Structure formats: structure tokens, C-alpha cells
Amino acid sequence: MRPSVERGNGGADLVMFIVTxxxxxxxxxxxxxxxxxxxLAPAFPLIALFIWSVRQPWFISPPVLLxxxxxxxxxxxxxxxxxxxxxxxxxxxxRLRETDGAGEVGPLALRFTLTACAAFGVAWGxxxxxxxxPVAPGPLITEAVLTILLxxxxxxxxARRKERSTFS
Amino acid sequence: MAQRRSSRRRNDEGVRFPTLLFxxxxxxxxxxxxxxxxxxxxxxxxxxxxxxxxxATPVLxxxxxxxxxxxxxxxxxxxxxxxxxxxRALRMQAAEMRAWRDxxxxxxxxxxxxxxxxxxxxxxxxxxxxxxxxxxxxNAFVRSRLIDAGYDDGVRPGYPAVNVYGLxxxxxxxxxxxxxxxxxxxxxxxxxxxxxxxNARALLVGDNTEFPRLEYLGAEPDLQEGDRIVxxxxxxxxxxxxxxxxxxxxxxxxxxxxxxxRTAPIDLIWIWPFEPVQAPEADPVxxxxxxxxxx
Numbered sequence: 379m380r381p382s383v384e385r386g387n388g389g390a391d392l393v394m395f396i397v398t399x400x401x402x403x404x405x406x407x408x409x410x411x412x413x414x415x416x417x418l419a420p421a422f423p424l425i426a427l428f429i430w431s432v433r434q435p436w437f438i439s440p441p442v443l444l445x446x447x448x449x450x451x452x453x454x455x456x457x458x459x460x461x462x463x464x465x466x467x468x469x470x471x472x473r474l475r476e477t478d479g480a481g482e483v484g485p486l487a488l489r490f491t492l493t494a495c496a497a498f499g500v501a502w503g504x505x506x507x508x509x510x511x512p513v514a515p516g517p518l519i520t521e522a523v524l525t526i527l528l529x530x531x532x533x534x535x536x537a538r539r540k541e542r543s544t545f546s
Numbered sequence: 547m548a549q550r551r552s553s554r555r556r557n558d559e560g561v562r563f564p565t566l567l568f569x570x571x572x573x574x575x576x577x578x579x580x581x582x583x584x585x586x587x588x589x590x591x592x593x594x595x596x597x598x599x600x601x602a603t604p605v606l607x608x609x610x611x612x613x614x615x616x617x618x619x620x621x622x623x624x625x626x627x628x629x630x631x632x633x634r635a636l637r638m639q640a641a642e643m644r645a646w647r648d649x650x651x652x653x654x655x656x657x658x659x660x661x662x663x664x665x666x667x668x669x670x671x672x673x674x675x676x677x678x679x680x681x682x683x684x685n686a687f688v689r690s691r692l693i694d695a696g697y698d699d700g701v702r703p704g705y706p707a708v709n710v711y712g713l714x715x716x717x718x719x720x721x722x723x724x725x726x727x728x729x730x731x732x733x734x735x736x737x738x739x740x741x742x743x744x745n746a747r748a749l750l751v752g753d754n755t756e757f758p759r760l761e762y763l764g765a766e767p768d769l770q771e772g773d774r775i776v777x778x779x780x781x782x783x784x785x786x787x788x789x790x791x792x793x794x795x796x797x798x799x800x801x802x803x804x805x806x807x808r809t810a811p812i813d814l815i816w817i818w819p820f821e822p823v824q825a826p827e828a829d830p831v832x833x834x835x836x837x838x839x840x841x
Binding site: 404407408439440441443444447448452453454455456457458459460462463466467469470501502504505507508509510511513514515517518521 | 563564567568570571572574575576577578579581582583584585591595598599602605606609610681685686687688690692726733734753754755
């Protein structure tokens with residue numbers, strides 16, 4: 379698969395990046411308890427950031443991660459900086475290349491699992507420090523598992539879209 | 547051309563962070579975490595959060611509307627038959643209720659006279675501010691809800707929030723048009739409560755679980771499983787007698803409360819403009835008034 383940058387469509391991608399990040403943040407903030415279902419929601423911003431780190435890695439700069447993290451904290455009412463720090467650490471530890479997402483969902487999902495574990499681990503530590511007591515890990519683990527389980531669907535959609543746009 | 551080459555090079559390298567920028571961002575994150583701790587949050591950050599909520603609330607309110615609709619759709623066709631039956635029954639009840647309403651109005655008037663005679667403060671239920679929940683899922687760190695009413699609607703920090711079942715929490719960050727409500731389940735929530743049956747006092751302490759703990763009960767508390775728990779008003783933060791939940795024991799034998807407010811999703815809530823009683827030193831009487839009284 380050819381790298382997406384060869385399409386020379388950086389401006390449209392930038393707009394898409396901003397729109398998808400906003401949608402991910404809003405979806406994450408919506409109260410899932412309004413319905414009668416369980417109080418669970420995957421970390422959509424993490425999924426979106428990861429997918430964009432494969433598609434256009436230079437969008438994922440430290441200030442962007444800081445901004446998205448702080449926005450997520452503000453929308454969720456969590457102490458500011460918790461998710462910013464976790465995104466920064468997770469994405470710096472597990473650096474991605476364009477070739478990592480070359481149409482194969484399996485390796486990408488494995489890499490995402492590691493990134494999610496790092497992000498949620500750091501968030502747990504930072505959140506516990508901010509609150510002043512160890513946070514019960516149950517909800518975070520549930521959220522992490524849900525995020526990891528949901529990721530292949532988005533990765534598959536992303537891979538399909540990428541193939542289509544490459545051949546068009 | 548040169549830019550495209552540069553882009554491709556960066557793309558092949560993958561995610562790469564400039565070291566200095568990365569360190570600065572990590573530092574900023576750490577500073578934010580340190581400063582924005584709930585127990586020692588500076589006023590500036592509280593204002594920033596409230597301002598952000600004001601900006602986000604219209605967007606979130608718009609986004610949440612379809613979900614409210616979904617929650618109400620359910621098995622629509624089945625509900626229609628039930629609604630028709632319910633409607634018939636309600637019409638009959640409404641006819642009976644007219645007589646009861648007259649009796650209630652008469653009693654309300656008499657009650658108001660008694661309150662006046664006894665110098666009791668009315669609960670002013672008619673002053674409650676209605677608001678919709680627009681955002682916030684409970685997460686691992688905070689249990690709160692963002693609502694679409696703020697300072698302009700009369701909301702102030704510390705006001706109790708209730709729904710049709712009972713106490714939900716209290717307001718903490720108040721913006722112009724939005725407010726964050728700290729739920730009773732949050733780790734920072736503390737409310738003085740009592741058992742309705744025995745008046746046994748306790749402190750309801752949130753621990754980010756669905757069932758907040760009852761603490762400071764004493765050695766042999768007069769409490770039974772299923773006892774109705776209401777606010778005691780001892781903390782001068784909440785009014786007395788607001789329903790909270792039922793006393794239950796957990797696996798370890800500790801007392802907890804099954805909250806009434808969790809009976810249904812927290813959707814429409816009311817903010818209760820409760821003003822706590824001022825301490826004498828906070829509201830001193832001028833000396834000349836005492837002298838007038840003596841004369």
C-alpha cells in the first residue's frame with residue numbers, strides 16, 4: 379500500500395482530523411446513562427488519535443496531544459492534565475510509522491492494545507495522585523477493554539477507506 | 547515540492563516528537579494535574595472550567611438530543627396500547643383528584659399559617675430550577691454531571707440537586723449557562739444524613755462506587771437494612787429531610803446506601819436554591835440595634 383501522503387491531500391486530511399477529534403471528544407462526553415443501558419463508553423479520542431497517528435503521523439504533535447487531553451479532562455470533569463499526560467507518554471513510548479498500519483488490522487490492533495494499556499495505566503496513576511487516593515481500577519479496566527475491543531472495527535473501516543482512496 | 551518531500555520523510559519516520567516541545571508539554575500536564583486537584587483547585591482554574599463548560603454546553607445539548615429520543619422510543623407500538631389503557635385510567639383518576647386538589651389547597655393554606663405562626667422557614671419548592679443533563683458519563687476519577695442551567699438561571703455553588711426520586715448531589719462549578727453537579731457517589735462528596743425511622747446520624751461518604759458509605763455511625767447504630775435515609779441538615783449544606791436512599795449492608799458488613807436517585811438515569815434534575823444559615827459572626831447585628839432593644 380502506498381503511503382497516504384502521496385495523494386497530496388494534506389489540507390482535507392487536516393480538516394478531517396479536526397472534525398473527527400471533535401466528534402470523538404463529544405461522543406466520549408455524552409452521558410450514556412441517559413438510556414437504560416450500562417454506564418460504559420470507550421475512549422473514542424484515544425482511538426481517533428491512534429488512527430490519525432498511522433494515517434498522518436505529523437498531526438500528532440505534543441501540543442495536539444496536550445490540547446486533546448485537556449479537552450477530554452474538561453468535558454469529563456476530571457482533573458486537568460490527567461489524559462494529556464497519558465496521551466503524551468503512551469504515544470511517545472509506542473511510536474508508529476506509516477507502514478505499521480499497512481492494511482493489516484491484527485498487528486495494528488496489537489499495537490493499539492499496548493498504547494491503550496500505557497495510556498490507561500498512566501491515567502490511573504495521574505488520576506490517583508490528583509484525587510489523593512488510589513482510584514478503583516474497575517471502571518478504568520472496563521473502559522480500556524471496551525476501547526480495545528471496539529478498535530478493530532474502526533481500524534477495519536480506516537483500512538477500507540484508505541484502500542479506496544489509494545486506488546481512486 | 548520540497549514540502550512534500552519533507553512530509554514524506556516525516557511520514558516514513560512515523561510519530562516523532564521534538565524533545566524540547568515534548569518535555570515542555572509533559573511539564574505543563576504535570577503542573578495542571580498538581581494545580582487542578584479537587585481539594586485545592588485555584589479559583590482561576592474553577593473559572594476556566596466553568597467558562598469551558600459554558601462553551602461546550604450548547605454543542606453537547608444539541609448532540610445529546612437524539613439520545614434522549616432513543617431512550618424514549620423503546621418498543622413504540624407496544625407502548626401505544628399501554629398508553630391508551632393508562633390514559634383511560636388517568637382520566638378517571640383526574641376526576642377524583644379534583645376533589646383532593648381542593649382539599650390539598652385548603653390544607654396548604656392552613657399549613658402556611660401554622661408555619662408563619664411557628665416562624666418556620668418554608669422549603670420554597672416552587673423556586674426550584676429545572677435543568678437537563680447534557681454531558682458526562684461517570685468515569686473512574688469523577689462522578690459528576692453537566693447541566694444546562696447556570697448563574698443566569700439563579701444557580702450558585704453548593705446548591706442541592708434533586709431528581710424525582712431524591713437527592714442527586716450538589717453544584718460545584720457554576721458558569722453563566724452551565725453547571726457541574728458533583729454526584730453523591732463522587733469521592734469528594736460528604737453529606738450529613740440520618741435514618742428516617744430512628745434519627746440515627748451518619749455521614750454519607752462517596753467512594754466512586756454506586757453505593758456510597760455511611761460513616762461516623764457510632765458503635766451500635768440504630769439502623770436496619772431498608773431504613774430510609776434522608777438528609778439531616780446538620781452540615782448546614784443541605785436542607786433537612788431530602789430523600790437520599792435505603793440503608794444496605796455490603797459483603798464486608800459495612801453500611802452503605804442504595805441511592806433513590808439511581809432508580810432511573812439522571813436526566814432532568816432540579817436545583818434547589820438552598821441558603822445555609824449564616825454563622826452569627828458572618829452576619830453580625832449592629833451595636834445600635836442592641837441598644838434600641840434595651841431601651
